[in-house]
Amino acid sequence: MNYYVERVAEYYDKLANIYDELYGQEQTVKYLKALAYVKGSRILDVGCGTGLGLGLLSPRYVLCVDISLGMLRRATARNPDADLLLADAYLLPLRQKSFDTALAITVFERLDDARALADFAEVVVAETLGRWLVSGAKI
Template sequence: MERLAEYYDKLADVYDELYGQEQTVKYLKALAYVSGSRIVDVGCGTGIGIGLLSPRYVLCVDISLGMLRKAAARGLDVDLLAADAYLLPLRRRSFDTALAITVFERLEDSRVLADFAEVVVAETLGRWLVSRG
């Protein structure tokens, strides 16, 4: 996981230029399934989805400190957490919705987020999973 964090740290400065439009479209699609006022955005990257999710409470989680710095630079009112998506230090059912856009290699792996949120919305390689607990 350390190599993954290093990869995204190096990509952080150009991520929005390379993937911003694509990721924004995915977040807009995910909004149709977001429920409640407490959202955890796992793999939030540079924070592309933050503005779209406000005025809800958003916890942005990413393995890359470089990505989290970019998210913080957006100047929006969110909390940031550096953590591995598979080892989240969160309380059970502490969020209404968990988002995981372009995070897990296998879409089924996003089910690990069901412990933390009533609704899980995940996307991988154009495939979507929406589960309601």
């Protein structure tokens, strides 16, 4: 793991216990907006954080990916049966085209970086800095 990735993971590990209190409402609204673009039954939620999107994406299969073990522990507390993966969004250990939709909400600093998720899903929904990228088209 490189220095930057370690620092990001450490930051979110420390924030995990209060994340929902600070950002839960805002993140839930983003998930609700993203639902309009979610297609298929296999969803990759990169940067799932505390698992706020799990209930909203149900009954689809969702793989929750995050770089922070602290965040994934909170996601497990929210849904003990969730499938979770501790991984870097830029180095996902997944088979290509193994999901129908990939979500990356408040993950990438640059939306162009989210295009890397297209290797794993036909449809990409990403949000950062108030801008959306859906299937390669910025909105």
